[in-house]
Amino acid sequence: MSNEKLESELVEKEEKPQEKVDLKKLLAVIPPPTEVLGKKQQSIKEKRVRLLYDDNISEDEARISPILAKELGVKECIEVSVAGRKRFKFKVYIDDNASPEHVYVNSGLMKKNGIANNSICTIRAI
Numbered sequence: 798m799s800n801e802k803l804e805s806e807l808v809e810k811e812e813k814p815q816e817k818v819d820l821k822k823l824l825a826v827i828p829p830p831t832e833v834l835g836k837k838q839q840s841i842k843e844k845r846v847r848l849l850y851d852d853n854i855s856e857d858e859a860r861i862s863p864i865l866a867k868e869l870g871v872k873e874c875i876e877v878s879v880a881g882r883k884r885f886k887f888k889v890y891i892d893d894n895a896s897p898e899h900v901y902v903n904s905g906l907m908k909k910n911g912i913a914n915n916s917i918c919t920i921r922a923i
Contacts, residue, residue, distance in 0.1 A: 841868055843921035850904035850914045859887035860901040866891050871922040878919045879912050
């Protein structure tokens with residue numbers, strides 16, 4: 798290309814006023830933070846935790862932390878599944894002193910069913 802053509806193109810670009818971009822229109826495409834963050838805070842369906850013996854609990858109860866209860870959306874009952882074979886349903890007792898990585902159940906019931914202390918289990922709300 799010749800220098801004259803380049804100069805004429807530059808002059809044309811400079812002569813045309815650039816249109817201002819409307820920021821409101823551009824920002825309308827971006828979802829609000831409440832919508833984005835709200836999707837991340839949906840409750841999970843199940844979680845793997847450690848099952849610990851507790852002799853102070855009746856056979857039909859399990860003790861969990863309020864943090865774990867909130868994550869799973871637990872209201873009254875939970876289902877505990879150990880190794881995908883043994884399933885138990887318990888009434889929930891929420892304890893502020895409980896660890897969020899553990900579910901506490903009656904030792905007699907677990908020993909009867911051949912489940913060791915500190916076993917990994919899957920817990921879900923029902």
